[in-house]
Amino acid sequence: MKNKAGQTFQRTAILKREAIDVEKREVEIAFSSETPVDRWGEMEVLDHDPDADRTADFARLNAGAPFCADHDTSDYDKQLGVVMAGTARIDKDGIGRCRVLLSKTLLADRFLADAQAGIRTNVSFGYRYLSEPIPFTDAKGQSSYRVMRWEPSEVSSVACPADTTVGVGRSQESNQEPPKEKILIMETENAVKAERQRVNDILTLARKAGMETDGAQFIESGKTADEFRAVVLEKKFNATPAIAKPDLGMTAKEVKRYSVVKAIREACEGKLSGLEKECNETAQKQYGRSVTNGFIMPHDVYGQRDYVPMASGAATAGAASIQSTIEAGSFIEVLYNACLVAQMGAMRLSGLTGNIALPRQTGLTVAQWVTENGAVDKSGLTLDQIGMTPKRLAASVPFSKLLLIQSSLDVENLVRQSMAVSNSLALDLAAIAGTGANNQPKGIIKAVTDAANANGTVTFGGVPTWAKIVAFETQLEKMNALRGNNVAWLTSPGVKGAWKTTPKTSTWPMFLLEGDQANGYKLGSTNQVASDKVIFGNWADLVLADWAGVDVVVDPYTAAGNAQVIVTTNLFADVAVRHPESFVVSTDAGNQTGPS
Secondary structure (H helix, E strand, C coil), rough: CCCCCCCEEEEEEEEHHEEEEECCCCEEEEEECCCEEECCCCCEEEECCCCCCCCCCCCHCCCCCEEEEECCCCHHHHHHEECCCCCCCCCCCCCCEEEEEECCHHHHHHHHCCCCCCCCCEEEEECCCCCCCEEEEECCCCCCEECEEEEEEEEEEECCCCCCCCEECCCCCCCCCCHHHHHHHHHHHHHHHHHHHHHHHHHHHHHHHCCCCHHHHHHHHHHCCHHHHHHHHHHCCCCCCCCCCCCCCCCCCHHHHCCCCHHHHHHHCCCHCCCHHHHCCCCCCCCCCCCCCCCEECCEEEEEECCCCCCCCCHHHHCCCCCCCCCCCCCCCCCCCCCCHHHHHCCEEEEEEECEEEEEEECCCCCCCCCCCCCCCCCCCCEEEECCCCEEEEEEEEEHHHHHCCCCHHHHCCCCHHHHHHHHHHHHHHHHCCCCCCCCCCCCHHHHHHCHHHHEEECHHHHHHHCHHHHHHHHHHCCCCCCCCEEEECCHHHHHHHHHHHHEEEEEECCCCCCCCCEEEEEECCCHHHHHHEEEEHHHHEEEEEEEEEEEEEECCCCCCCHHHHEEEEEEEEEECCCCHHHEECCCCCCCCCCC
16 A cells, blocks of 8 residues: 555545635635545545544644645745635535635636636645555455545645546535536445445444454455454354355356246256256255255345245135236235334344354443552453354245246246245244244243343333333333434334324324334334234344255145145244343233223
């Protein structure tokens, strides 16, 4: 890396005539952005996160930095004006802006005239790094680096621009068509945000674990935060990595070519062929298990959950779909409960191998007031572990043989959806109300009940009131769990309807549920929540885990008389509540119409 903190660099932008106030001799300049700029064969990106506490240091600009001609800060006659105090900032659109006041010199008059005429339109600014650049590879494979802390020192009028995506007059409200360079930023915006998140996640975890050197090496090598997290667990908790190559390494074309219908059809005959055979054999070796009278659907395929789940119907539904031309969307879906747990913000662990243990901090180090030479009690961190083991989740779906001989992509999608929806519903329900007995995982309601925590429940005792709604929030905050962006409600459609029509107070037309929020928190509703209970909590403390691959057993005999094939899927999954204190559950229904 040639660029070091302390060196001075320059970037340029374009003026806009409409941003010039001739009478006041003031010019609004958008002088910086996250546009990548080539520096010695590498693309430099200046961080412009408007919500970051420490990104750009505008102290020098806001102290009255010069507005010069061609960066000539040594010649008094080349100064065109000054940056107006307090105007330098990064706006919400991620653009650095400031306002300059022009002097009353002949050179400034000439600049003003040329700028109005659209001749002198390029501006630039000088800056230096306040932190070492962080290397990464952008979405196009270009070697790049991001500067998280930088300091602009002056703004200038120049002839040749490097960054033309910004300039005078650019604002969040601008309706102008963005230039090509701005379109490039828009195309790579997700990649930039992902890279920023990767770096921040690794740095945060490294500081907490006291592994700053390891964190810097992981950032430099471009590895993911999950990979660094696995190393932290291994070094700090002697834990073995839970995710061990769940994917077989299939290409996007191979995933698209893989046919579940073909695999089922051939399994009926006892012999797979082609890609499906190769994937089954590789999956058996990699996952350490085998399937009799069936095959293993690899994680590469089952992990592609970009289709809309559809519930499986009776065999007659499959037979009814057979026609000479099958049009997209021609299948009739069965109505089923909405699976919302994952959408609420639960943590997903996918493609696991072997039993895993999640480390959990159960106590804090206690700081003590002592004399200068007094001894300190050794009150260290208190840790335990939450075990997660693969639990078999099985579902059988009958398919018509006539359906399985079809080669339509619609049929392929129907079969995949039919196999997936029942498993998804069962895992979602287990996360909510799993009993922890009879091979079920323990869900939220049971975990809160077992914790015997007085702050973990709220009793309505009658018609829901605003005071009871607020009580959920109060109880959660008492347990220090009211934090993060995944605090939300989950309840039944009956409760949702009741809250939409129950006023907060009789003197004002406002209701317990306004839109999809109650007390400022998002509310989801599904028939998966039985007995009209209400759950409020930090859903990031719920863990949904599944193990690599899905075992598919094909039975062409049991229902042969009905020309059906019974397909049984075995998904291995588990649920864990990291902190029962992170959830508050109602002890009674949240849609009562009178005293209980």
